[in-house]
Amino acid sequence: xxxxxxxxxxxxxxxxxxxxxxxxxxxxxxxxxxxxxxxxxxxxxxxxxxxxxxxxxxxxxxxxxxxxxxxxxxxxxxxxxxxxxxxxxxxxxxxxxxxxxxxxxxxxxxxxxxxxxxxxxxxxxxxxxxxxxxxxxxxxxxxxxxxxxxxxxxxxxxxxxxxxxxxxxxxxxxxxxxxxxxxxxxxxxxxxxxxxxxxxxxxxxxxxxxxxxxxxxxxxxxxxxxxxxxxxxxxxxxxxxxxxxxxxxxxxxxxxxxxxxxxxxxxxxxxxxxxxxxxxxxxxxxxxxxxxxxxxxxxxxxxxxxxxxxxxxxxxxxxxxxxxxxxxxxxxxxxxxxxxxxxxxxxxxxxxxxxxxxxxxxxxxxxxxxxxxxxxxxxxxxxxxxxxxxxxxxxxxxxxxxxxxxxxxxxxxxxxxxxxxxxxxxxxxxxxxxxxxxxxxxxxxxxxxxxxxxxxxxxxxxxxxxxxxxxxxxxxxxxxxxxxxxxxxxxxxxxxxxxxxxxxxxxxxxxxxxxxxxxxxxxxxxxxxxxxxxxxxxxxxxxxxxxxxxxxxxxxxxxxxxxxxxxxxxxxxxxxxxxxxxxxxxxxxxxxxxxx
Amino acid sequence: xxxxxxxxxxxxxxxxxxxxxxxxxxxxxxxxxxxxxxxxxxxxxxxxxxxxxxxxxxxxxxxxxxxxxxxxxxxxxxxxx
Numbered sequence: 001x002x003x004x005x006x007x008x009x010x011x012x013x014x015x016x017x018x019x020x021x022x023x024x025x026x027x028x029x030x031x032x033x034x035x036x037x038x039x040x041x042x043x044x045x046x047x048x049x050x051x052x053x054x055x056x057x058x059x060x061x062x063x064x065x066x067x068x069x070x071x072x073x074x075x076x077x078x079x080x081x082x083x084x085x086x087x088x089x090x091x092x093x094x095x096x097x098x099x100x101x102x103x104x105x106x107x108x109x110x111x112x113x114x115x116x117x118x119x120x121x122x123x124x125x126x127x128x129x130x131x132x133x134x135x136x137x138x139x140x141x142x143x144x145x146x147x148x149x150x151x152x153x154x155x156x157x158x159x160x161x162x163x164x165x166x167x168x169x170x171x172x173x174x175x176x177x178x179x180x181x182x183x184x185x186x187x188x189x190x191x192x193x194x195x196x197x198x199x200x201x202x203x204x205x206x207x208x209x210x211x212x213x214x215x216x217x218x219x220x221x222x223x224x225x226x227x228x229x230x231x232x233x234x235x236x237x238x239x240x241x242x243x244x245x246x247x248x249x250x251x252x253x254x255x256x257x258x259x260x261x262x263x264x265x266x267x268x269x270x271x272x273x274x275x276x277x278x279x280x281x282x283x284x285x286x287x288x289x290x291x292x293x294x295x296x297x298x299x300x301x302x303x304x305x306x307x308x309x310x311x312x313x314x315x316x317x318x319x320x321x322x323x324x325x326x327x328x329x330x331x332x333x334x335x336x337x338x339x340x341x342x343x344x345x346x347x348x349x350x351x352x353x354x355x356x357x358x359x360x361x362x363x364x365x366x367x368x369x370x371x372x373x374x375x376x377x378x379x380x381x382x383x384x385x386x387x388x389x390x391x392x393x394x395x396x397x398x399x400x401x402x403x404x405x406x407x408x409x410x411x412x413x414x415x416x417x418x419x420x421x422x423x424x425x426x427x428x429x430x431x432x433x434x435x436x437x438x439x440x441x442x443x444x445x446x447x448x449x450x451x452x453x454x455x456x457x458x459x460x461x462x463x464x465x466x467x468x469x470x471x472x473x474x475x476x477x478x479x480x481x482x483x484x485x486x487x488x489x490x491x492x493x494x495x496x497x498x499x500x501x502x503x504x505x506x507x508x509x510x511x512x513x514x515x516x517x518x519x520x521x522x523x524x525x526x527x528x529x530x531x532x533x534x535x536x537x538x539x540x541x542x543x544x545x546x547x548x549x550x551x552x553x554x555x556x557x558x559x560x561x562x563x564x565x566x567x568x569x570x571x572x573x574x575x576x577x578x579x580x581x582x583x584x585x586x587x588x589x590x591x592x593x594x595x596x
Numbered sequence: 597x598x599x600x601x602x603x604x605x606x607x608x609x610x611x612x613x614x615x616x617x618x619x620x621x622x623x624x625x626x627x628x629x630x631x632x633x634x635x636x637x638x639x640x641x642x643x644x645x646x647x648x649x650x651x652x653x654x655x656x657x658x659x660x661x662x663x664x665x666x667x668x669x670x671x672x673x674x675x676x677x
Contacts, residue, residue, distance in 0.1 A: 279657075280653065280657045280660060284660065284661050481623050489646045490650045493647045505667075505668055507665070507666055507670055516671055
């Protein structure tokens with residue numbers, strides 16, 4: 001029967017995103033005990049349908065639907081559709097399993113809508129469909145943040161909404177211009193040329209379109225200076241909400257970058273800057289979830305370098321790294337969320353020494369951290385080196401060297417998270433491992449961090465989802481040894497300078513200071529300055545009123561000239577005088593007082 | 597819950613680090629590691645450059661921290677202005 005249902009969906013070209021989005025509507029109506037079964041069925045059905053669909057529709061083929069004057073492609077199989085949509089499906093299930101007992105139903109629904117829309121983006125063949133799903137992701141993410149019971153989540157949600165709707169406007173402007181100029185809404189590969197920034201070059205309309213779209217996507221990617229929304233909002237979401245957010249938003253943007261902007265060279269510099277920026281801010285952070293959020297920026301920067309290289313090997317590396325990153329980052333957010341759930345704290349300055357009490361969480365976090373380090377036998381070990389090797393193959397010696405350096409630097413936040421949260425000093429907080437559903441979620445993702453990375457499984461799991469065969473051999477003696485040396489010596493640097501890295505009860509100013517700090521001061525200063533003329537006008541007005549009252553009172557008030565009772569004789573005399581004046585004027589004006 | 601002292605944990609970490617580092621360095625000498633670039637052929641290249649870069653980044657982060665760190669109540673989220 002299941003096969004028949006799938007065949008029916010395939011025959012009627014129903015996008016896989018519909019399965020997850022419409023299926024999520026059932027969640028609030030199911031009892032809490034059956035919610036796990038519901039989310040499992042929805043996720044499994046979507047995943048099976050995706051894999052069946054990709055078999056039926058070949059890569060770079062599409063199903064088109066005419067809507068008004070536009071030809072939409074809601075079912076287009078890109079080369080990397082399968083790997084990204086599979087990752088979104090898996091993490092949606094894992095996040096729902098993790099939060100099924102603790103999260104509000106609206107949050108789970110929003111999470112599934114967000115994941116379903118991300119799948120929709122993966123299957124979009126035109127800009128209009130992609131944009132619709134893009135905005136649904138933004139809306140659903142706002143709901144996830146607003147659903148949180150964390151302090152000040154509402155304000156973080158408002159900031160998130162403003163930034164993402166702004167990015168949507170930029171993206172839409174680029175899309176509208178693209179459709180207007182080209183006459184088609186089909187997805188094309190664009191190239192954002194740096195030339196548009198330099199004087200002397202003609203202002204190219206194609207360049208403007210590219211830049212509008214690129215800026216819109218870069219904001220979603222948390223590229224500096226539009227990066228502060230990520231740690232701001234992810235740290236305010238609930239434990240399960242943060243898992244959804246960490247997997248969906250930025251990785252969807254990476255997918256769009258692969259489709260639309262692969263090969264854009266200057267992205268390499270931006271990506272490298274993002275890696276360093278993410279690492280430095282992660283080292284400065286005390287909040288464990290903000291630390292992980294900056295880790296996301298760092299890893300996304302690494303992927304951006306791969307996108308800029310643009311070769312098959314580089315893009316394969318980006319896709320596999322994105323898949324792996326979705327899994328292990330979700331795992332790390334789960335571990336952080338578990339600690340928050342049982343301790344009620346999120347600052348590394350107040351936590352520590354939890355490894356004895358939260359053994360399962362510590363172990364799962366350790367697996368996640370090893371993945372982040374790209375240690376052997378973890379999924380990152382077979383993904384990150386693809387990008388580095390692609391740079392080497394292209395003869396990009398400087399890029400290759402910088403990527404090696406950056407890969408070493410990315411070790412630091414991972415070790416900081418693990419060390420200060422689970423080891424270091426004993427915070428003397430009496431806790432235990434979190435509830436069973438949270439533990440199961442963590443174990444599920446920890447297994448996925450390791451099993452596909454086994455030498456005998458990689459070709460049949462991760463690499464199988466790629467459009468072209470991967471010739472790269474990860475498990476060579478050279479690679480294992482150099483990788484271990486890089487990690488261990490970077491760890492040595494961390495422990496050598498450990499006293500400098502102790503977390504403190506502080507926050508770190510980021511680019512959001514410009515609109516949360518500076519803008520507030522400017523507006524307050526504006527109001528203070530504008531009080532001066534307003535006060536002046538107020539005082540002047542009061543004086544005028546007072547003077548007018550005095551004059552009126554003195555002329556028309558009780559006992560004043562106009563209010564006095566006059567004698568009859570005086571009244572008659574003045575009446576006669578006024579009439580006399582009127583007669584004289586009338587006589588001398590020829591009988592015309594007011595000419596026509 | 598078993599108490600763990602920071603000092604004891606660090607000692608264990610250093611012992612493990614030194615042992616594993618030594619093992620990888622020895623393995624690096626024994627194994628036939630091919631290189632494409634001259635500078636990579638230096639002794640334990642991956643080791644020393646990673647350490648130096650990480651030390652540099654930590655020092656830069658510490659330096660930036662003097663300018664960027666503020667009290668937790670800096671943004672005063674509780675007020676309504």
